[in-house]
Amino acid sequence: MKHIERTITVDKPAERVWEYLSDFRSTNDWDPGTVLTERTSGDGGAGTTYRNTSKFLGRESELEYTVTEVVPGRRITLEGRNKSVTSRDTITVDPTPAGGTVVTYLAEIELHGVAAVGTPVLDLPLKKLGDDAERSLTRALDRL
DSSP: OEEEEEEEEESSOHHHHHHHHTSGGGHHHHOTTEEEEEEEESSSSTTOEEEEEEEETTEEEEEEEEEEEEETTTEEEEEEEOSSEEEEEEEEEEEOTTSOEEEEEEEEEEEOGGGGGGGGGGHHHHHHHHHHHHHHHHHHHHTO
8 A cells, every 4th residue: 555645734724725625626726647527426525426537657547536534624535446546535624723724635545456566666656746736735725
């Protein structure tokens, strides 16, 4: 299993940050790997599904994400799957005493089948993806 975890602090109210990030379609704006995320069912709560097309290492793949947990205003967890990968993404939003927000994004990635053979060589590309996403997410939240 591989992990990408990044924590950022922005000078925006937690309520506004939550509103933006709890809709997984926001990845269209800030996730550099996302080609397109569409909601396919639900209202954003547990059980809501999204279709995400991403590009990584020059290849496009599609994952079907399901919201598995929502703690309103605080945390959302989604699980994305296809035949090659399972990704569990958790976004946590914490208000700061000064009125800003600390956001933690954790992606836990497990490769399956033939794709699992490539697991050891993914450390550097995943680090770059995490770094790029951190910068892009910070910019997107600063625009709120």
